[in-house]
Amino acid sequence: MSTDGEVRRIAGRMYEAEAVLDKARQDLDERRQELSEALGKMLNVGSDYIELGGWACETSPTGQCVYNRGKDPALDFCLFCGQPDERK
Numbered sequence: 001m002s003t004d005g006e007v008r009r010i011a012g013r014m015y016e017a018e019a020v021l022d023k024a025r026q027d028l029d030e031r032r033q034e035l036s037e038a039l040g041k042m043l044n045v046g047s048d049y050i051e052l053g054g055w056a057c058e059t060s061p062t063g064q065c066v067y068n069r070g071k072d073p074a075l076d077f078c079l080f081c082g083q084p085d086e087r088k
């Protein structure tokens, strides 16, 4: 049987972990936005149109494919290697 104190301690640790995760998510969003802005300036594409793909890309400075969602909404051509986002 768990005591009230044990449950409170575990709950406290869970809330601490949630706070760490929230901060990490916020940092990730900020870095992603920063990267989109830098890529947008480099490629002369509005940062809102930059789409970070998930495929490894040797010619991309991010190491992954990057798309222009404005001109290429289907994400058919990586701006660096020309490969589509959807592959079989």
Ligand SMILES: [Zn+2]
Binding pocket: 056, 057, 058, 060, 064, 065, 066, 078, 079, 080, 081, 082, 083
């Ligand atoms: Zn690519």
